[in-house]
Amino acid sequence: MAQWDTSRYTSLFISEATEHLEALSKELVRLEQGEVTAEAIDSLFRHAHSVKGMAGSMGFEATTALGHKLEDLLDRVRTTPTRFDRGVADLVLQACDALTAHVKAVAAGQPFPDAAPLMAQLVAATQSMRPGTTPLPFKENAAPPLVETTPAPESNLPPRWLISLKVSASSAQPGVRGFLAYKRLGSLGNLFRCAPSLDEVKAGKLQGGLFAVELETTETEANIQKTVSQVADVTLVSIEKVVAPPPVPAAEEARPESSPGDRVVGQEPQRTVRVKTELLDEFLDLAGELLLATAGVREAGRTLHEDARSQLNVSVDRLHGLVRGLHDKVMEARMTPVSVITDRLPRAARDIARRRGREIELIVAGSEVELDRAIVDELNDPVLHLLRNAIDHGVEPPEERRMRGKPPRGTVKVSVRRASDRVLLEVEDDGRGMDTERLKTIAVERGLITAEQAKDLPERDALLLSAAPGLSTATTVTDISGRGVGMDAVKRAVEQVGGTLEIISKRGVGTTFRLSLPLTVAMVNLLLVSVGDDVYGLPIGKVAGVVETTRATLAHSQDLPVLQFGQAVVPARELSALLGVPARLHDVNAACPFVVVETDEGRVALAVDALLGQEEVVLKALRRPLDKVRGLSGVTVLGNGRPVFILDVARIDAPAPHARAAGGDA
Amino acid sequence: MSKRVLVVDDSVFMRDIIKDIFAAGGFSVVGEAGNGVEAVEKYKELKPDLVTMDLVMPYRNGIDATREILRGDGKALVVMCSALGQETMVMEAIEAGAVDFIVKPPRAEDVLAVVKKVLGEG
Numbered sequence: 001m002a003q004w005d006t007s008r009y010t011s012l013f014i015s016e017a018t019e020h021l022e023a024l025s026k027e028l029v030r031l032e033q034g035e036v037t038a039e040a041i042d043s044l045f046r047h048a049h050s051v052k053g054m055a056g057s058m059g060f061e062a063t064t065a066l067g068h069k070l071e072d073l074l075d076r077v078r079t080t081p082t083r084f085d086r087g088v089a090d091l092v093l094q095a096c097d098a099l100t101a102h103v104k105a106v107a108a109g110q111p112f113p114d115a116a117p118l119m120a121q122l123v124a125a126t127q128s129m130r131p132g133t134t135p136l137p138f139k140e141n142a143a144p145p146l147v148e149t150t151p152a153p154e155s156n157l158p159p160r161w162l163i164s165l166k167v168s169a170s171s172a173q174p175g176v177r178g179f180l181a182y183k184r185l186g187s188l189g190n191l192f193r194c195a196p197s198l199d200e201v202k203a204g205k206l207q208g209g210l211f212a213v214e215l216e217t218t219e220t221e222a223n224i225q226k227t228v229s230q231v232a233d234v235t236l237v238s239i240e241k242v243v244a245p246p247p248v249p250a251a252e253e254a255r256p257e258s259s260p261g262d263r264v265v266g267q268e269p270q271r272t273v274r275v276k277t278e279l280l281d282e283f284l285d286l287a288g289e290l291l292l293a294t295a296g297v298r299e300a301g302r303t304l305h306e307d308a309r310s311q312l313n314v315s316v317d318r319l320h321g322l323v324r325g326l327h328d329k330v331m332e333a334r335m336t337p338v339s340v341i342t343d344r345l346p347r348a349a350r351d352i353a354r355r356r357g358r359e360i361e362l363i364v365a366g367s368e369v370e371l372d373r374a375i376v377d378e379l380n381d382p383v384l385h386l387l388r389n390a391i392d393h394g395v396e397p398p399e400e401r402r403m404r405g406k407p408p409r410g411t412v413k414v415s416v417r418r419a420s421d422r423v424l425l426e427v428e429d430d431g432r433g434m435d436t437e438r439l440k441t442i443a444v445e446r447g448l449i450t451a452e453q454a455k456d457l458p459e460r461d462a463l464l465l466s467a468a469p470g471l472s473t474a475t476t477v478t479d480i481s482g483r484g485v486g487m488d489a490v491k492r493a494v495e496q497v498g499g500t501l502e503i504i505s506k507r508g509v510g511t512t513f514r515l516s517l518p519l520t521v522a523m524v525n526l527l528l529v530s531v532g533d534d535v536y537g538l539p540i541g542k543v544a545g546v547v548e549t550t551r552a553t554l555a556h557s558q559d560l561p562v563l564q565f566g567q568a569v570v571p572a573r574e575l576s577a578l579l580g581v582p583a584r585l586h587d588v589n590a591a592c593p594f595v596v597v598e599t600d601e602g603r604v605a606l607a608v609d610a611l612l613g614q615e616e617v618v619l620k621a622l623r624r625p626l627d628k629v630r631g632l633s634g635v636t637v638l639g640n641g642r643p644v645f646i647l648d649v650a651r652i653d654a655p656a657p658h659a660r661a662a663g664g665d666a
Numbered sequence: 667m668s669k670r671v672l673v674v675d676d677s678v679f680m681r682d683i684i685k686d687i688f689a690a691g692g693f694s695v696v697g698e699a700g701n702g703v704e705a706v707e708k709y710k711e712l713k714p715d716l717v718t719m720d721l722v723m724p725y726r727n728g729i730d731a732t733r734e735i736l737r738g739d740g741k742a743l744v745v746m747c748s749a750l751g752q753e754t755m756v757m758e759a760i761e762a763g764a765v766d767f768i769v770k771p772p773r774a775e776d777v778l779a780v781v782k783k784v785l786g787e788g
Contacts, residue, residue, distance in 0.1 A: 172750065172769040172776075173748070173750070173753055173756065173767070173769060175753055175757075176748075176753050176756045176757060176760070176767060179757050179760060180760055180766060180767070183760050183761070184765075202753075202757060204753075229783070230783050230784060230786060231766065231783065232766060232776075232779050232780040232783045232784075
């Protein structure tokens, strides 16, 4: 089967098969939660069927065989829905995972994992569901069937056939041959779904000469075969009855909430093309470079005579406007719905809950909200982590919940919404809540804060202790606090994309993790400052203000210099000392700018040598080994070509031995 | 009884080649036509089992002629003769009701394979 070159279809196969498998597992989980319709089961079947078909076209026999067994089982489920229980659902999900592993193997160019035992299980389950047999003794079969009595879909539509055809390689005009076969079949009834599309068939763009159509007809199978046999150069590869005749994806129609990936019936589908995400990254990079280059032209113009310069500047302004427009469009193209993350959650929630013996209802809302793809990518793991935490540690076991007068089934709600120029993503549970006193105690024990500090620590800061590195990585603490494994990683990831993490928790009532995220990451407004011979950028968003004063007039508190800022007093630090770079000799009586910034530990005034101005720049992520340097969050290039490090202001005041070492090299 | 064929092409040379192919294949060529108008007339007169129809011809092209023939006899079997590069026209002819097509220059085995399939003998 694989004698022709299918390699150029590989990436399409991977992406489409993955989409089908994700949809399958997502829909199955939804079906388990009780929203059962015949269409939903049909939809599961169709996903399996599509994957099988694609794998067959690619010549992946092992994948095809596995897909076929899954398809058989789902076909049986369709006819005997009362036999559909958790055991079957588990098996379907296992098959789904195994198929996903196959797809991944294709992507990685590795051999297919062995699925023989699973296939045997699928066959056994399929057979056991034959009408009149007793169900397999699945584990946990005590659970009532998830589907009540849903009769097999009655329909008075004629049966539908999936017909695969092959146009002979020796055919002089394969496109016309394929089209002829298509028309001939069309004379027997109604045709649906030609794959590849009819236009591609007509153009002769057939991989290995293969294409497939669905035909709804009252004709017999023999007559269909005869019709195909009357077309020269076209052979019938396979013909099989398709289960459901619905021309519209009714399962999706029936869903109360639909993500943008779901096609809403009656709505004009948007015209889209698939673009490699790397290409979008490159576009953004190039658009960013263009912005920089524009700034470079403006910079170069400064040496010109004033008349010439103002003329140049008019053009540069126009250019800048255009490039800005281009950049905005690229950013827009990168916007990705959060459903990319949330679509995986129901399945994950189900698995975690089952493993931990919890009863969970997962509610997902607002998955259509869009964010920059880079942010969505970064948030995948953190959100999954928050979900795991909520189920693992937040929601109590059913017995405990009953004792506390709560419904045995816990609710975890993941909601996403726009709030002006931010996106709020919340993971909320109705579990046991967090114990701030214990968090404080442990934080003091570990030397993260003093007992003094602990006493006055506001509630929200105390809750954030659960995301402090020293606390969260300790597993012993996890068990006590009920939170923590990798919470610091979550916080870091959120801040990395320019977001903030907030925790709201009430003992016995539940916990909400709120991520406040920017829509895009790439542009940042910087306040440029010089220290010694170097220029650094401070994100304007983190700058509270600038005060110019002399070092000699600074007040002191506990022997440390402090600066009066508004009504408050903030600690004053030398930025050079924090970064570990040599400072200029300074006269304590000379005026010095202090930039007041917001750090994790509160406001801090940073003494710098000079303020150089404000600039909107394109942020580039630091690559190895610079990403390991504490105190730096990114790098950019100014119009004059000079690289500027952007300071990780939130953590700048924390002890940073690495920054000191690396700062010396910078 | 051998099947009766009407060969339509504006080129005598091409008609001869096709006639020879049919003769060798045991078909009986009962008539010829050099343009679309003639083709329609001959069809009505001869009621052949099969027509081979050139696409591009004077007076009336093969697609129009096919349409006209089928209007008079919905069961008429018309096979188009096309050259490479005429794919779009062939598809138009198929839309108009042509049952199959052969590609010029015609090769005996291809032509016979196609017409036999069309006549249900293949």
